[in-house]
Amino acid sequence: MAPRTLSRSGSEPLWRQLQHELLTRLDEGEFADQFPGELALAEEYGVSRHTVRQALRQLRADGVVVAERGRQPRVAPPAEIAQPLGALYSLFTSVEEAGLAQHSIVRTFDLRADALVAERLDLEASTPLVYLERLRLAGDEPLALDRVWLPADLAKPLLQADFTHTSLYGELARRTGIRLDHGREEVHAVIPTAAERAQLSCAHDVAAFAINRLSHAKGRPVEWRHTLVRGDRYALTAEFSAAGYRLVSRS
Amino acid sequence: MAPRTLSRSGSEPLWRQLQHELLTRLDEGEFADQFPGELALAEEYGVSRHTVRQALRQLRADGVVVAERGRQPRVAPPAEIAQPLGALYSLFTSVEEAGLAQHSIVRTFDLRADALVAERLDLEASTPLVYLERLRLAGDEPLALDRVWLPADLAKPLLQADFTHTSLYGELARRTGIRLDHGREEVHAVIPTAAERAQLSCAHDVAAFAINRLSHAKGRPVEWRHTLVRGDRYALTAEFSAAGYRLVSRS
DNA sequence: CTCCCTTAAATGTACGTACATTCAAGCTAG
DNA sequence: CTAGCTTGAATGTACGTACATTTAAGGGAG
Numbered sequence: 001m002a003p004r005t006l007s008r009s010g011s012e013p014l015w016r017q018l019q020h021e022l023l024t025r026l027d028e029g030e031f032a033d034q035f036p037g038e039l040a041l042a043e044e045y046g047v048s049r050h051t052v053r054q055a056l057r058q059l060r061a062d063g064v065v066v067a068e069r070g071r072q073p074r075v076a077p078p079a080e081i082a083q084p085l086g087a088l089y090s091l092f093t094s095v096e097e098a099g100l101a102q103h104s105i106v107r108t109f110d111l112r113a114d115a116l117v118a119e120r121l122d123l124e125a126s127t128p129l130v131y132l133e134r135l136r137l138a139g140d141e142p143l144a145l146d147r148v149w150l151p152a153d154l155a156k157p158l159l160q161a162d163f164t165h166t167s168l169y170g171e172l173a174r175r176t177g178i179r180l181d182h183g184r185e186e187v188h189a190v191i192p193t194a195a196e197r198a199q200l201s202c203a204h205d206v207a208a209f210a211i212n213r214l215s216h217a218k219g220r221p222v223e224w225r226h227t228l229v230r231g232d233r234y235a236l237t238a239e240f241s242a243a244g245y246r247l248v249s250r251s
Numbered sequence: 252m253a254p255r256t257l258s259r260s261g262s263e264p265l266w267r268q269l270q271h272e273l274l275t276r277l278d279e280g281e282f283a284d285q286f287p288g289e290l291a292l293a294e295e296y297g298v299s300r301h302t303v304r305q306a307l308r309q310l311r312a313d314g315v316v317v318a319e320r321g322r323q324p325r326v327a328p329p330a331e332i333a334q335p336l337g338a339l340y341s342l343f344t345s346v347e348e349a350g351l352a353q354h355s356i357v358r359t360f361d362l363r364a365d366a367l368v369a370e371r372l373d374l375e376a377s378t379p380l381v382y383l384e385r386l387r388l389a390g391d392e393p394l395a396l397d398r399v400w401l402p403a404d405l406a407k408p409l410l411q412a413d414f415t416h417t418s419l420y421g422e423l424a425r426r427t428g429i430r431l432d433h434g435r436e437e438v439h440a441v442i443p444t445a446a447e448r449a450q451l452s453c454a455h456d457v458a459a460f461a462i463n464r465l466s467h468a469k470g471r472p473v474e475w476r477h478t479l480v481r482g483d484r485y486a487l488t489a490e491f492s493a494a495g496y497r498l499v500s501r502s
Numbered sequence: 503c504t505c506c507c508t509t510a511a512a513t514g515t516a517c518g519t520a521c522a523t524t525c526a527a528g529c530t531a532g
Numbered sequence: 533c534t535a536g537c538t539t540g541a542a543t544g545t546a547c548g549t550a551c552a553t554t555t556a557a558g559g560g561a562g
Contacts, residue, residue, distance in 0.1 A: 013515060037542055048517050053543090069543045070525030087489070182492035189440040189458040189482030207440040207458040207482075231440030231458075236487075238338070241433030247496055264545060288512055299547050304513090320513045321555030 004045050014047055015054035021045075022059065026075065035065055035073040087187055087211055087247065088227060091144070091234055092167075100139035103165050104146075108133040111159075117149045120214060121221045128152040134163060135199060142200045144229040150222060154178060178222060183215035187236070192228065200230050207231040255296050265298055266305035272296075273310065277326065286316055286324040338438055338462055338498065339478060342395070342485055343418075351390035354416050355397075359384040362410070368400045371465060372472045379403040385414060386450060393451045395480040401473060405429060429473060434466035438487070443479065451481050458482040 006017045018041075025031065036044070041052045059065045067073045095102055109132050115125035123129075129149045136144040148168060150158070157175040158168075172178050188210040197204065208231050215223040238247050257268045269292075276282065287295070292303045310316045318324045346353055360383050366376035374380075380400045387395040399419060401409070408426040409419075423429050439461040443451065447459070459482045466474040489498050 051516060067543065069523055182490065184488065184490045187487040189460045191442060191456055191458045205442055207442045209440045236438040239433065239435045245496065245498055302546060318513065320553060
């Protein structure tokens with residue numbers, strides 16, 4: 001193994017240099033099959049095991065790398081369930097925990113262009129987009145109206161999928177390998193239009209949440225979503241403390 | 252200084268025992284003025300500095316204890332701004348960042364009993380409560396209708412305060428020393444009643460957020476709050492990633 | 503009295519060692 | 533062929549040392 005060098009005279013600590021080195025090599029997928037052990041890294045970079053442990057500490061705390069006594073160290077499995085956080089995730093787990101069956105009615109599912117959405121996805125106005133419009137039911141009653149746009153060059157393989165029972169994020173990962181890693185959402189309180197009320201088959205005195213979400217994968221905008229949720233069937237619930245703010249499923 | 256002992260035969264690592272010890276002593280307020288240094292702790296407990304550092308690592312990462320080169324180590328200032336997290340905090344910082352002046356009109360401010368609220372606060376139905384009802388304005392236009400109940404035995408000193416310009420949490424900390432440390436809130440989408448619309452002076456086609464919040468301080472329920480926020484003047488904005496979910500002020 | 507330098511104290515970095523504990527693979531005995 | 537033992541490898545814990553860096557306090561020169 002070719003020994004690599006770290007600057008011992010620079011102002012940046014050795015362990016931090018090593019940490020960045022490893023993050024870079026991880027991003028390049030170098031350790032996909034196996035991650036080197038502490039002693040191997042210590043020898044490769046010519047530093048002590050103590051320094052290697054300091055460099056690895058944060059990577060392990062962040063779950064980027066998994067290490068246990070006796071085990072072969074490995075790169076953590078790619079983020080698993082962590083992606084679908086947020087109000088929408090909270091919504092659908094809440095329904096599930098309430099014991100209600102969920103399924104969707106696919107209203108529209110095609111390729112199209114939309115200048116407004118394209119702009120939000122940072123694309124040319126005429127770029128083709130995969131468009132999926134679903135009515136989501138929980139226990140046979142409408143709960144939400146869900147519209148999603150994704151760039152066609154990434155999401156075309158999705159067109160073969162049946163979204164009656166499966167989740168978008170699951171199919172996206174399975175068919176294209178794309179996993180959303182971060183995003184931003186806005187939650188508005190609105191009064192549904194007559195047309196929306198009809199689709200959601202809810203009374204005239206019911207308000208709704210309108211949730212806009214822009215999600216990214218590896219730095220690229222990948223999903224623009226607009227969801228309208230009946231206000232009489234759902235509430236956002238959250239806990240907060242010094243440790244932070246966390247959405248919870250209703251109990 | 253009396254040397255303290257840790258179990259060297261038990262299964263729990265020394266550093267973890269020490270960590271718990273220090274947390275306990277911190278809770279008892281022992282280090283209010285000054286926190287001992289690494290060498291002092293090492294000598295007091297008869298362990299190496301390495302072990303002390305391991306024990307302190309998490310306490311420092313969590314911000315419980317502040318340490319810097321050369322400085323006297325200290326216990327972190329008591330949580331400062333960390334308490335008022337959540338949708339309401341997000342709401343009012345957003346308004347501030349938008350450059351709008353905020354003030355309140357106090358509609359009601361008295362002592363009363365309320366069986367329903369008392370139950371939520373885990374109190375007897377007849378327990379006297381401090382009740383504060385405010386109309387909150389941002390830039391001279393109504394933004395939210397805010398109702399708060401607190402146990403009178405704790406919150407009586409608040410009655411002397413003027414809540415036209417000051418925040419409840421600030422006065423609570425200043426006058427009673429109580430700092431809320433965690434809580435739970437529910438955000439509903441609702442259509443305001445005619446009376447509420449009149450108070451908020453908003454159009455008939457505007458929805459609203461109804462936020463219920465139960466806050467605790469040191470394990471005791473201390474605040475029940477009900478806030479109605481105009482949906483045309485505010486949206487909840489949040490970012491999410493593998494690291495978690497975080498409410499943000501609008502940009 | 504004030505400014506600057508020295509010095510002490512504290513944490514940060516980095517090296518070394520030793521042994522304990524755990525897991526997985528391989529080998530051996532039955 | 534399988535069960536159980538041995539062994540190697542990896543991380544976890546814990547000790548030690550040395551020096552660098554930063555801050556704050558104190559003392560001395562002007």
